[in-house]
Amino acid sequence: MQSDRSSVVGSVERGRRLGVVGLFAGVGGLELGLAGAGHETRLLCEFDAGARAVLERRFAGVRLHRDVRDLAPKQIPEGTDVLVAGFPCQDLSQAGRTAGIGGARSSLVDQVFRLLRVRRVPWVLLENVPFMLHLERGRAMHHLVEELERLGYRWAYRVVDAMAFGVPQRRRRVFVLASQQEDPAGVLFADDAGPPEEPEWTGEEPVGFYWTEGNRGVGWVVNGVPTLKGGSGLGIPSPPAVLMPSQRVVLPCLRGAERLQGFPADWTKPAATVVGDRFRWRLVGNAVCVPAARWLGDRLASPGSFEPDRLGGEIGVGPWPNAACGGARSRRAITISEGPKRLKVKPLQSFLVGAKDLSARATAGFVQRADRAQTLGKLRFPPSFLKSLRTHLQRLTREGSEGRAAILAAAARA
Ligand SMILES: C[S@@+](CC[C@H](N)C(=O)[O-])C[C@H]1O[C@@H](n2cnc3c(N)ncnc32)[C@H](O)[C@@H]1O
Numbered sequence: 086m087q088s089d090r091s092s093v094v095g096s097v098e099r100g101r102r103l104g105v106v107g108l109f110a111g112v113g114g115l116e117l118g119l120a121g122a123g124h125e126t127r128l129l130c131e132f133d134a135g136a137r138a139v140l141e142r143r144f145a146g147v148r149l150h151r152d153v154r155d156l157a158p159k160q161i162p163e164g165t166d167v168l169v170a171g172f173p174c175q176d177l178s179q180a181g182r183t184a185g186i187g188g189a190r191s192s193l194v195d196q197v198f199r200l201l202r203v204r205r206v207p208w209v210l211l212e213n214v215p216f217m218l219h220l221e222r223g224r225a226m227h228h229l230v231e232e233l234e235r236l237g238y239r240w241a242y243r244v245v246d247a248m249a250f251g252v253p254q255r256r257r258r259v260f261v262l263a264s265q266q267e268d269p270a271g272v273l274f275a276d277d278a279g280p281p282e283e284p285e286w287t288g289e290e291p292v293g294f295y296w297t298e299g300n301r302g303v304g305w306v307v308n309g310v311p312t313l314k315g316g317s318g319l320g321i322p323s324p325p326a327v328l329m330p331s332q333r334v335v336l337p338c339l340r341g342a343e344r345l346q347g348f349p350a351d352w353t354k355p356a357a358t359v360v361g362d363r364f365r366w367r368l369v370g371n372a373v374c375v376p377a378a379r380w381l382g383d384r385l386a387s388p389g390s391f392e393p394d395r396l397g398g399e400i401g402v403g404p405w406p407n408a409a410c411g412g413a414r415s416r417r418a419i420t421i422s423e424g425p426k427r428l429k430v431k432p433l434q435s436f437l438v439g440a441k442d443l444s445a446r447a448t449a450g451f452v453q454r455a456d457r458a459q460t461l462g463k464l465r466f467p468p469s470f471l472k473s474l475r476t477h478l479q480r481l482t483r484e485g486s487e488g489r490a491a492i493l494a495a496a497a498r499a
Pocket of ligand 1: 108109110111114133136151152153154170173174193371372373374
């Protein structure tokens with residue numbers, strides 16, 4: 086990977102080239118995708134030392150500000166067309182603390198509105214987890230659209246699944262797009278390839294699941310992995326596991342995880358000297374999946390049209406729908422799928438080079454939880470799933486003492 090600026094700036098064949106400011110830039114998933122569509126990053130803002138090391142290298146030459154809280158409106162470069170902000174999700178995600186939009190981390194989105202009050206940028210793009218549509222009856226969405234409307238923006242949002250763009254990762258995210266002069270619906274709702282086919286698992290396909298869970302759900306994805314997560318603040322990596330048709334259970338390595346997010350392998354390597362490899366998992370898991378951002382970048386360059394028959398009813402109180410649009414006068418639900426495209430999903434195996442076996446201890450723990458949940462009727466698995474996991478465990482037993490110890494321990498607990 087080249088480290089100069091030209092390595093992240095593509096070219097717009099048709100349409101316009103926009104100047105981008107990236108707040109909460111992380112390792113630059115949104116910005117890399119937008120750059121692929123030809124847009125140019127003019128300023129980045131990111132707090133985390135490891136992520137900053139990545140940005141300094143991958144967006145060399147672009148000014149990098151540390152803390153959004155002391156970014157002055159006048160520091161937003163003249164001619165900025167789009168302000169992007171994948172703001173912290175910890176208070177809004179199911180896995181997080183669910184303090185809501187008023188929580189210490191997620192309320193940082195208010196810094197975006199503080200800047201916009203003084204510096205009206207034509208386009209604003211926000212990104213976060215879909216759980217915010219439901220948490221506290223959608224209070225976060227109310228807050229976001231109220232602020233945007235107060236500033237005179239029209240807005241649209243849509244839940245989009247990264248798998249639609251051909252990466253074998255199920256990653257649903259809400260993209261909120263707002264514009265002062267144009268209709269954001271023409272960007273977000275121009276493409277719809279319909280809902281995905283949910284393939285049946287026959288045992289011949291790899292299946293991804295969260296080995297750390299097993300009590301209530303497992304994040305089951307055939308030919309893919311469930312959402313890569315940021316992991317714990319302690320940097321304990323816990324990527325999802327994959328049961329292969331060979332009945333081996335493996336964990337993707339960091340390079341594979343980077344590619345599952347649409348980055349080139351080793352994208353986050355510059356962070357290794359600052360925070361160590363374990364923390365790179367968090368950087369990767371927090372990122373916006375690059376191909377989804379690329380699609381948005383292409384559509385920002387050349388907006389399409391929006392079919393009015395997609396318009397649904399007025400949004401009332403309660404959880405928000407998966408897509409909607411509005412402005413100061415009305416807020417309407419939109420009927421549209423989570424798949425703007427339906428690109429052929431790349432084989433998961435090709436992302437698993439260098440993958441390691443899920444340990445016997447972890448496998449035994451998962452099997453025990455899943456067995457119990459199944460017995461209690463909380464979960465149902467295809468019959469051969471747990472059998473295959475036991476085969477993996479037995480193989481580890483044959484190959485080493487760790488597996489035997491884990492099986493004996495699991496048997497003793499059962
Ligand atoms: C969800 S991640 C961003 C993902 C990123 N936008 C992308 O496109 O891949 C949120 C980021 O906000 C950063 N952040 C948190 N507090 C911040 C602050 N006060 N100033 C700047 N960045 C902050 C975090 O370090 C984290 O990297």
